[in-house]
Amino acid sequence: MTTVLRLDGVDRSFGDRQVLKNVSFDVAAGRMTGFVGGNGAGKTTTMRIILGVLAADAGQVTWQGQPLSREVRRRFGYMPEERGLYPKMSVREQVTYLGRLHGLSAEAARRGTDALLERVGLAERGDDLLETLSLGNQQRAQIAAALVHEPEVLVLDEPFSGLDPLAVDTVVAVLRERATAGAPVLFSSHQLDVVERLCDDLVIITDGAIRAAGSREQLRSAYTMPRFELVVESDAGWLRDQPGVTLVDLDGARAVFDLAPGADEQPVLRAALERGPVRAFRPVSPSLAEIFREVNQ
Amino acid sequence: MNTFEATRLVAAREIRVKLRDRTFLISTLFFLLIAAAATILPPMLSGGPSTVAVTEAAAGPLRAAGLEVLAVPDDTAAEQAVRDGDADAAVVAGPAVLAMNDAPGDVVSALSSEPPVRLLNPDAVDPVVAFLVPFAFAFIFFITSQTFGVQIAQSIIEEKQTRIVEILVAAVPVRALLAGKMLAGTILALGQIGLVALVAVAGMAFGDSGGLLSLLGPAIGWFLPFFLLGFVLIASMWAAAGALVNRLEDIGGVSMPVQLAVMLPFFAVIFLNDNATAMRVLSYLPFSSPTAMPLRLFTGDAAGWEPLLSLVLLLVAAAGFLIAGARVYEGSLLRTNGRTSISTAWRERETLG
Numbered sequence: 037m038t039t040v041l042r043l044d045g046v047d048r049s050f051g052d053r054q055v056l057k058n059v060s061f062d063v064a065a066g067r068m069t070g071f072v073g074g075n076g077a078g079k080t081t082t083m084r085i086i087l088g089v090l091a092a093d094a095g096q097v098t099w100q101g102q103p104l105s106r107e108v109r110r111r112f113g114y115m116p117e118e119r120g121l122y123p124k125m126s127v128r129e130q131v132t133y134l135g136r137l138h139g140l141s142a143e144a145a146r147r148g149t150d151a152l153l154e155r156v157g158l159a160e161r162g163d164d165l166l167e168t169l170s171l172g173n174q175q176r177a178q179i180a181a182a183l184v185h186e187p188e189v190l191v192l193d194e195p196f197s198g199l200d201p202l203a204v205d206t207v208v209a210v211l212r213e214r215a216t217a218g219a220p221v222l223f224s225s226h227q228l229d230v231v232e233r234l235c236d237d238l239v240i241i242t243d244g245a246i247r248a249a250g251s252r253e254q255l256r257s258a259y260t261m262p263r264f265e266l267v268v269e270s271d272a273g274w275l276r277d278q279p280g281v282t283l284v285d286l287d288g289a290r291a292v293f294d295l296a297p298g299a300d301e302q303p304v305l306r307a308a309l310e311r312g313p314v315r316a317f318r319p320v321s322p323s324l325a326e327i328f329r330e331v332n333q
Numbered sequence: 334m335n336t337f338e339a340t341r342l343v344a345a346r347e348i349r350v351k352l353r354d355r356t357f358l359i360s361t362l363f364f365l366l367i368a369a370a371a372t373i374l375p376p377m378l379s380g381g382p383s384t385v386a387v388t389e390a391a392a393g394p395l396r397a398a399g400l401e402v403l404a405v406p407d408d409t410a411a412e413q414a415v416r417d418g419d420a421d422a423a424v425v426a427g428p429a430v431l432a433m434n435d436a437p438g439d440v441v442s443a444l445s446s447e448p449p450v451r452l453l454n455p456d457a458v459d460p461v462v463a464f465l466v467p468f469a470f471a472f473i474f475f476i477t478s479q480t481f482g483v484q485i486a487q488s489i490i491e492e493k494q495t496r497i498v499e500i501l502v503a504a505v506p507v508r509a510l511l512a513g514k515m516l517a518g519t520i521l522a523l524g525q526i527g528l529v530a531l532v533a534v535a536g537m538a539f540g541d542s543g544g545l546l547s548l549l550g551p552a553i554g555w556f557l558p559f560f561l562l563g564f565v566l567i568a569s570m571w572a573a574a575g576a577l578v579n580r581l582e583d584i585g586g587v588s589m590p591v592q593l594a595v596m597l598p599f600f601a602v603i604f605l606n607d608n609a610t611a612m613r614v615l616s617y618l619p620f621s622s623p624t625a626m627p628l629r630l631f632t633g634d635a636a637g638w639e640p641l642l643s644l645v646l647l648l649v650a651a652a653g654f655l656i657a658g659a660r661v662y663e664g665s666l667l668r669t670n671g672r673t674s675i676s677t678a679w680r681e682r683e684t685l686g
Contacts, residue, residue: 087503114503120495136342137504
């Protein structure tokens with residue numbers, strides 16, 4: 037039995053507008069869960085409710101079967117979407133301060149800060165005021181601030197927005213470490229390619245309701261028709277007339293097509309071989325963007 | 334870690350940051366200099382024994398009394414010395430004491446055997462002091478509550494503006510954040526006026542205004558609890574004002590009522606301090622009582638129970654404003670889009686606390 041962070045029937049309204057409708061999903065320990073949805077779909081509200089920054093109108097959030105209390109949440113790491121630190125404090129001082137607010141002793145906070153600043157490549161700049169750092173380095177400081185207390189659960193709202201590619205790599209590596217160490221990691225992102233590269237599980241939210249949740253592979257098979265790529269010698273336009281085939285893309289000798297449910301791909305391959313040499317024939321995994329588009333249809 | 338511990342951590346950070354702020358250090362130093370100058374200089378300038386013009390024959394008892402003696406050949410020369418300003422007073426045959434416009438007490442006492450004195454109104458105060466003391470109390474309360482109130486508002490806005498507030502709120506209860514800021518502001522404010530009071534008392538002792546010190550002592554003693562509660566009252570308003578806006582530039586608009594709540598009582602106490610009825614009223618109104626009541630105690634107009642009653646009223650008001658301020662703070666802390674109205678903040682109780 038894996039330990040999970042579980043949302044169960046969470047509702048939330050702002051005034052007359054219901055922004056979360058019966059939101060339920062699990063974030064499993066040791067796995068990176070991508071949380072995707074359009075602007076205003078309810079990602080930030082959901083995360084704020086997990087952290088207790090907002091109250092839910094109904095439903096509950098549990099970690100390892102226990103309802104969340106402030107004591108439990110203090111062991112969570114949170115990176116809000118809109119973020120910042122104290123401009124006039126040194127990096128080391130404020131990361132230590134945040135560690136202490138999360139319940140670390142002075143000594144543990146100091147050690148945690150040193151280790152993390154080293155890890156994100158800020159050890160040299162630790163005693164500089166935050167406002168004197170470049171934006172990229174400020175983002176690194178932000179990561180250190182979210183992780184200084186070695187959180188049991190990580191919730192990150194758009195952790196990659198505004199990061200330069202090097203910083204993205206650093207964040208990805210650090211998040212992987214935390215997941216490998218057994219923490220559930222929930223992160224939202226607009227950058228579907230990053231989510232695709234990173235996530236083990238995926239939760240898709242649309243208009244305040246969860247549309248899909250599960251492992252990436254499950255979602256792939258559940259939400260797209262079998263898709264293949266075929267490359268032949270001459271024009272592949274004849275595919276149009278094959279039974280069960282829907283052309284997605286045709287570019288001379290290269291074609292991408294979907295098969296109707298229940299149709300077999302082998303007759304298509306045989307038909308191609310009858311017409312000449314086949315250079316490539318392979319199944320195509322749908323990208324996350326395609327799944328997302330389909331779920332949102 | 335409980336709320337108390339979180340409050341302590343928040344307050345410690347606020348104080349640490351403030352103690353590194355050069356403006357704060359310089360202004361503190363400035364107040365200390367003023368306090369020292371105001372208490373040490375006047376006695377030094379007015380000081381020194383009187384110079385007495387007198388014939389050598391009559392000089393004995395005056396010298397014995399420690400007065401400066403200007404020996405003159407006769408009474409006419411003595412009178413002339415006073416008229417010319419060479420001497421403060423003259424003793425001529427009679428004996429009579431001559432002076433220009435102010436009876437020289439030390440000369441008179443040197444020549445007379447004084448009967449025991451029993452003061453019926455020992456607290457009656459020198460009019461100059463009676464003007465300066467209310468001004469000093471009102472000024473200290475005005476400046477200090479303003480300075481540290483604004484500081485609390487700024488610190489709240491900084492956390493909203495930089496968005497760090499969401500991380501903080503996820504880690505510690507909102508009320509611990511507010512309590513920590515209020516605590517830090519109070520400690521710094523009390524620390525600053527405590528230092529100023531210490532220097533003033535030391536200055537009075539050094540400048541030999543011991544009489545003034547014994548008069549002022551009780552008033553200063555009462556001023557501290559009044560100051561403390563008055564500060565909480567004002568600071569709660571500043572906290573609410575700070576929480577309503579998102580940028581330091583916008584503080585002007587919301588802080589107007591707070592400024593008035595500090596400024597009007599200040600001028601009322603300054604201008605009405607010789608109107609007994611007005612002062613009685615002001616010494617019970619929560620916004621003016623921190624300065625008006627210690628003042629009435631200083632001038633001896635207030636009965637023993639009056640400061641206690643006034644203090645209770647102030648306590649109730651401060652507690653009420655603190656609760657209201659905390660509610661506005663909680664309701665508007667996470668609203669980072671533009672200015673929040675008080676009524677919206679009052680209704681929104683977003684956080685779990």
